[in-house]
């Protein structure tokens with residue numbers, strides 16, 4: 001038999017999706033893979049029902065349906081502080097997952113280096129492998145997950161082609177401050193580097209933190225490829241709708257990459273999602289309020305149990321410190337948690353470049369009753385998980 005591609009040799013199964021399978025096997029409350037168990041806004045579902053009877057069943061324009069791009073440009077122009085051209089500065093993709101992959105393929109050649117902050121969302125590792133690029137990891141230090149400007153500059157000195165910026169960040173919940181972004185921007189300019197952003201949690205930010213779009217920083221529009229999606233903002237992770245926003249010269253190439261990767265995002269879903277893109281400001285305020293309540297409810301429950309955890313500034317993930325249990329493998333701990341306690345989590349090691357095995361990630365994008373059930377099960381964690389003495 002011929003051999004399979006070298007490119008894929010280093011791939012492991014996605015740990016996040018594996019934990020979902022393990023959670024299902026043990027009937028655990030699955031707080032591993034980050035998707036909601038509550039319904040999307042009713043208006044989107046109603047519009048989706050109508051759309052099935054209308055004429056949206058064939059390919060839309062490959063870089064996105066006109067209606068969708070216009071509604072998106074209108075929404076993002078207000079947020080990003082510049083007029084975005086729906087015809088020249090947007091590509092609609094199958095989620096931010098495809099947007100990031102297309103962005104990487106648009107700017108990198110095999111062998112190019114790309115800066116990635118660690119901890120990082122696990123897809124970025126796969127994105128670099130698939131595009132043949134080499135990651136340079138720069139650590140974010142807890143509890144605030146700050147970076148050292150000297151370490152960052154040392155990474156820039158290795159002449160990377162791009163930096164990947166996940167803001168707000170999964171898994172650590174960091175929302176980069178304006179000053180931090182400005183420091184990154186200055187280095188990107190000094191070393192002439194692209195910045196690829198992943199801003200899927202742009203609307204899930206807790207007071208007093210504020211989201212700043214990297215592309216809105218002075219001089220950054222030209223070198224920023226902004227990726228995001230509707231998955232988290234409208235609770236429609238299964239619709240697979242995302243996008244790239246960038247200057248026309250970059251978009252021209254990104255359009256071609258996207259066309260050959262997927263041709264296009266699902267036409268009926270793009271049409272139905274226009275309803276969401278046209279929502280007024282109140283929708284985003286309510287979303288923030290809803291997630292703030294969930295975060296507070298979940299953090300209070302964890303505090304009552306007495307587990308050490310991070311406090312997210314944005315996104316919907318919490319890292320729990322499991323050092324007290326003495327496990328050498330966080331994966332083994334997560335298996336025991338799903339089996340013996342009935343809660344699904346993700347081993348922290350899948351997000352860190354560094355040797356970290358004392359953290360696990362839980363998410364709280366769930367109905368309050370689901371969160372209460374998870375907390376109820378976690379109450380007995382110290383009785384149900386056997387301690388491993390080193």
Ligand SMILES: Cc1ncc(COP(=O)(O)O)c(C=O)c1O
Nearest residue numbers: 034095096097121170229231242
């Ligand atoms: C940081 C980050 N980027 C991208 C994604 C995937 O987004 P999409 O559903 O738009 O592909 C996720 C999903 O959890 C994520 O956390």
